[in-house]
Each structure stands twice: as C-alpha cells, then as structure tokens.
Amino acid sequence: MSVTFSTIKPGLRLADQVASALEQEIRAGRLAEGERLPTEVALVQQFGVSRTVVREAVSRLKSSGLVDARQGSGMYVRRPGFEPLHFDPMSAASKEAVLQIVEVRRALEAEVAELAAQRRTEEDMTRIRTALAAIDAAVAGGRDGVEEDVQFHRVIAEAARNPFLMRTLDYLSQFLRSATRVTRANEARHAPFAADVLREHEVLVAAIAAGDPVAARGAAATHMRNAAQRILQADPAFWAQEGHRLAQDLVGAER
Incomplete structure (x- = not known):
C-alpha cells in the first residue's frame, strides 16, 4: 500500500482520530475499493497507538460499511456509500x-x-x-x-x-x-x-x-x-x- 499515516496527537479520542484518517483516505480514493487495509501491526506502528485503539477504529469503519472482513485474509475497502454531513472529529x-x-x-x-x-x-x-x-x-x-x-x-x-x-x-x-x-x-x-x-x-x-x-x-x-x-x-x-x-x-x- 502506498498510503502512509503519521502518528496522531493527543486530544480527542485516539480511535476517533485513527478512524477519521482511514476514512479520509478511503473517501478520497487513495485506499481503493477492494484494497486490503494495512495490517493491525502496521497501523499500530504508523499511528503510534495501541492495538486496542486500532481495533476500535477499524470496528467503526466496519460499522460505517467502509470495510469488510474476509476470513483469514484481513479487512478490505468497500465502495464508500453516501454519508451526508460527516465531520472530521479533529x-x-x-x-x-x-x-x-x-x-x-x-x-x-x-x-x-x-x-x-x-x-x-x-x-x-x-x-x-x-x-x-x-x-x-x-x-x-x-x-x-x-x-x-x-x-x-x-x-x-x-x-x-x-x-x-x-x-x-x-x-x-x-x-x-x-x-x-x-x-x-x-x-x-x-x-x-x-x-x-x-x-x-x-x-x-x-x-x-x-x-x-x-x-x-x-x-x-x-x-x-x-x-x-x-x-x-x-x-x-x-x-x-x-x-x-x-x-x-x-x-x-x-x-
């Protein structure tokens, strides 16, 4: 994957910031439909957060219909649907x-x-x-x-x-x-x-x-x-x- 992320700053909930950063890349098309999300380990390293934070963030993306889990393979990007009036928590x-x-x-x-x-x-x-x-x-x-x-x-x-x-x-x-x-x-x-x-x-x-x-x-x-x-x-x-x-x-x- 060509997309890389920066460590996040203290302030709002860490999971919110991670989910927001991932969602932004998905909606901008830099994480394309069908592309596999980085591994949990990779996201932990890039964002500088714990596994728990990454799991919560990915769970939010899944609830929003932006990623799907594939058995034994990982999380994959779905085509973004219409989400009116979304605010970046930051x-x-x-x-x-x-x-x-x-x-x-x-x-x-x-x-x-x-x-x-x-x-x-x-x-x-x-x-x-x-x-x-x-x-x-x-x-x-x-x-x-x-x-x-x-x-x-x-x-x-x-x-x-x-x-x-x-x-x-x-x-x-x-x-x-x-x-x-x-x-x-x-x-x-x-x-x-x-x-x-x-x-x-x-x-x-x-x-x-x-x-x-x-x-x-x-x-x-x-x-x-x-x-x-x-x-x-x-x-x-x-x-x-x-x-x-x-x-x-x-x-x-x-x-």
Missing part, C-alpha cells in the same frame, strides 16, 4: 465548525423566513410569538434558552409549509442545536449580545407578521451574520473552556 470541535454551521443556518433560515412571511396564518403568528416569549421566560428562569430558541426557529419553519425544508431541518437538528448551545452560551456572557439577539428576533417576527418576504429574509440573514460575528468576538477564555466543550457535541452529533 475539526468539528472548533470555532470554525460552529461558524460553518451558522453559515448553513443563514442559508436555510433566510429561505424559511421568506416563505413564512408569504404563507403564515394568524394561528402561526400566535405560535411564533408564544415561542419568542418562551425564550425570554427560560432566560428569566435561569435556563440557557437553547431548546426554546430551537423551537422558535422551528415554529417559523412550520409556517413556511414546505415538508422538504422541514425534513432537512429535522435531519440537521442535532447539529443546529449543538451550535445554538455555543452561540447562546457566548451571548449569555455579554448583556449587549443578549439584547441584540432579542432585538433581532423581534425584527424577524415583525417582518413575518407584516407579510414582507424581503424584510423577513433580510432579518433572518442578518440574525445569522450577527451570530457569527458574536462568536468571532467571544472572549478567548470562553473558547478555551466552555465554548470548546460545547462545540465537541458536534462530534457526537454525527454518530
């Missing part, structure tokens, strides 16, 4: 990953808001306003408001009445929720940030209530752009501690 627990999720949200939320402004009913508006009030109530009660924030945006999406958009949001929900935990934790540390979020939510609701799709799209996109800016302005101490810990949920969200 990059997922990072500020950059959170910002990338916010970018995804900006694209989706802007479209959702435009459609909601066109299609919402008075019943929808009652639910949207109730969901908005629930965020304030959660914060006043000492909670982080994450679930309430997620629900607020979901209620707006329901008003868009597009089942394919809803299914997309449902599929992405764990990633979106994990990123929301980071953004809200950062915002909670700064009173001006929290006030800005409230104001942005109110502007969004007003545009949807007015039936103004252009204003609604703009309000949603602005809210997400500002969310990204607030992450960029986070105190280094936040990211070194709480922000990094919360962002690691993005790694678990894919499993």
